[in-house]
């Protein structure tokens with residue numbers, strides 16, 4: 001049976017959506033679960049958002065992932081996105097130290113004969129939290145370094161920012177706001193597959209959760225949707241809307 005990978009992004013602390021993701025990821029033929037950033041509750045101008053996010057990580061995410069691993073052991077990879085406060089990294093690392101999952105930002109791990117790599121940073125935009133924002137030229141440098149750690153043609157990259165000028169980076173106004181450096185990285189290195197998020201509404205705006213850059217397939221399933229794809233056969237690829 002072809003092994004599949006389950007990918008979800010921008011879950012923003014919504015437990016109903018997480019539970020759906022765990023349900024799908026518990027499937028027998030699922031090799032791994034990848035969570036692509038913006039894991040904690042939305043930024044709010046009211047209240048202690050850092051505390052909410054920390055609570056979410058410590059009281060729900062880590063224990064729930066532990067429970068998930070106990071029932072159906074899988075590889076689990078996750079990373080923060082631009083809405084996740086970096087100050088809570090320690091809370092997240094606690095789960096990693098317990099062996100529940102791997103944090104993949106700027107790291108590469110083997111995955112069933114291929115590799116999975118992650119990149120949390122997004123290009124500059126008028127967003128409130130700046131913890132995971134960088135200039136295009138710094139993103140370019142980071143991605144170049146990341147690509148030295150594995151053969152990009154055998155690597156699945158989970159990059160929170162989508163490539164610019166694609167179906168994956170269109171906001172409500174119709175503007176493309178993705179990253180130039182991410183796009184150039186894909187053009188140059190032609191990864192096996194790239195997974196994105198960040199622009200929640202893009203699949204609805206463009207009418208597609210997928211795009212092709214050279215020979216590389218790039219996907220942004222959109223907020224709260226679940227992507228399932230074949231680890232060795234990318235003809236197997238579907239998005240389930242929760």
Ligand SMILES: [Zn+2]
Nearest residue numbers: 010038083198
């Ligand atoms: Zn988001």
